Amino acid sequence: MQDLLKSYFSARDLNVSEEDCSKIAQQMEGLDVLRKGLDVRYLNDSDIGMYHRPLRRHDNE
Amino acid sequence: MSKVQLFSRTIDELSGLIREKEVSPVEVTKATLERSKNLNEQVNAYINITEDQSLAMAMEHEKEILNGNYRGKLHGIPMALKDIFYFEGEVATMGSKIHQDFIPDYDATVVSKLKEAGVIFTGKLNMHEYAWGATTTNPHYGPCRNPWNLEKIPGGSSGGSGAAVSADMTIASLGTDTGGSIRIPASSCGIIGLKPTHGRVSKYGCFPLAWSLDHIGPMTKTVTDAAILLEAIAGFDRNDPTTVDVPTAAYTKNLNEDIGGMVIGINEDYFFRNVDPEVESLVRAGIRKLEDRGASVVHVEIPSLKNAEFAELITIMTEASTVHHANLKERAQDFGEDVRLLLEAGEVPSAVDYLQAQQIRRKLDVEFAEAMKQVDVMITPTLPFTPIDIGADTLSLNEEIVNFLDHIIRFTLPGNLTGLPSLSIPCGLSNGLPVGMQIMGKAFKEEDVLRAAYAFEKTNPMNGMKPKLSESKLV
Incomplete structure (x- = not known):
């Protein structure tokens, strides 16, 4: 993961140290745990619209 | 009238005294400035105290009031704001090194509105660098400290605002809130923090953290003061495309309405899971106090809350990195380590992550709207635990070591994802540190949230307690 991150940052022209890559790898593991809890099919719900929009005038009614 | 009495007063109290010319804006401003200068070495709530400028402003307003031109409740009230709002011709640091010399050439809409209302600005308050964090342990301007215990964080990112209001170093303040940055310091410092509905208050001239989650709102000593400030700053603004043209209410008018018949929603699965037992006990006692005053409680289900943390973290992280992408490429070394x-x-x-996060938000919008049909407000703990030591980034919660940032925003983040109005009100002390109770309402129904909070405030949950600080220069 750390090597992948290093290549990724380098390709994006971002100078990220090895130490930071190691800490970011840990953060990504935390996100992976949350990501694994998603049911992707349940998210693709065309009945309610596919994704968030900001609140509008009548949203309290 | 003694200085001690003046700086510890509320907007509502001072406005009556100023209107009747019993107290002058110069007296209040001097008292607040003196208090701030005496305490700032300990609390570090201010990045910059603008003494000469605020005294000059106070003299102008005093003259205007003596000439019979009283503008309203905020006229002559000294106030310091988080250093993230633009003031024309004044440095706005955003708590950063990169913007340490940045001088905007226009006022933020909230700043213009407060200027028009006659507020006297006493300085710029400390904050977590670029609002991206919840400790206000700022590497460039020093850590802000919690007035209840100077070894603890005041929360963040509006930690300077929370600490300054709590320590009477400002009469009131404004903060910004992207994952809880008004409500976290409000809970940690024992004050009121109101994140209004997304679109209710213009963000024009406020440096963004994550644009789809950002909000601006009042941080005050009382619920009435929060209502006064909201009245002053709310409203549609052509300069901010996210503001919504919904009529604002007279938020101070109906505060005292009976809450008999009010229905409170409780969601056990998300908002009462993995909470410090003393925090949970104080919040449940708070709910019982509202039941004693005639409210009833129902249980509501919001299944998509199980994915809310993913949605918040992905949205805030990616939007913030988009805002700072150029500086991260060119000046990475100038960010503090945690923010970098x-x-x-x-x-x-x-x-795909970002778009799935927005899909989860849509689910939450719909489920919250459905749940809110059954209730007037929802009540939750504001935070799962009390403030941690300055410098710590983990803590023990129910015998498990957890990451501070992931957990501190757990109960506040649904308000940012959905945009629903949410307020933190103190409900007691645990080991000498304040605990906050969060009241969430329907979209654009801040008046319901304020009414519930006002009814709860009348039960005197803090028993009149304030932080004990000694003004070293006076002793």
Whole structure:
């Protein structure tokens, strides 16, 4: 993961140290745990619209 | 009238005294400035105290009031704001090194509105660098400290605002809130913090953290003061495309309405899971006090809350990294270490992650709207635990070591994802540190949230307690 991150940052022209890559790898593991809890099919719900929009005038009614 | 009495007063109290010319804006401003100068070495709530400028402003307003031109409740009230709002011709640091010399050439809309209302600005308040964090342990301007215990964080990112209001170093303040940055310091410092509905208050001239989650709102000593400030800053603004043209209410008018018949929603699965037992007990006692006053409680289900943390983290991380992308490339070394790491990490999630996060938000919008049909407000703990030591980034919660940032925003983040109005009100002390109770309402129904909070405030949950600080220069 750390090597992948290093290549990724380098390709994006971002100078990220090895130490930071190691800490970011840990953060990504935390996100992976949350990501694994998603049911992707349940998210693709065309009945309610596919994704968030900001609140509008009548949203309290 | 003694200075001690003046700086510890509320907007509502002072406005009556100023209107009747019993107290002058210069007296109040001098008392607040003196208090701030005496305490700032300990609390570090201010990045910059603008003494000469505020005294000059106070003299102008005093003259105007003596000439019979009283503008309203905020006229002649000294106030310091988080250093994230633009004031024309004045440095706005955003708590950063990169923007340490940045001088905007226009006022933020909230600043213009407060200027028009006659507020006297006493300085710029400390904050977590670029609002990206919840400790206000700022590497460039020093850590802000919690007035209840100077070894503890005041919360953040509006930690300077929370600490300054709590320590009577300002009469009131404004903060910004992207994952809880008004409500976290409000809870940690024992004050009121109101994040209004998304679109209720213009963000024009406020430096963004994550644009789809950002909000601006009042941080005050009382619920009435929060209502006064909201009245002053709310409203549609052509300069901010996210503001919504919904009529604002007279938020101070109906505060005292009976809450008999009010229905409170409780969600046990998400908002009462993995909470410090003393925090949970104080919040449940708070709910019982509202039941004693005639409210009833129903249980509501919001299944998509199980994915809310993913949606918040992905959205805040990626939007923040988008805002700072150029500086991360060119000046990475000028960010504090914690913010640099978060910004670097925010470059990694995919477009699919971001869009799934927005899909989860839509689910939450719909489920919250459905749940809110059954209730007037929802009540939750504001935070799962009390403030941690300055410098710590983990803590023990129910015998498990957990990451501070992930957990501190757990109960506040649904308000940012959905945009629903949410307020934190103190409900007691645990080991000498304040605990906050969060009241969430329907979209654009801040008046319901304020009415419930006002009824709860009348039960005197803090028993009149305030932080004990000694003004070293006076002793």
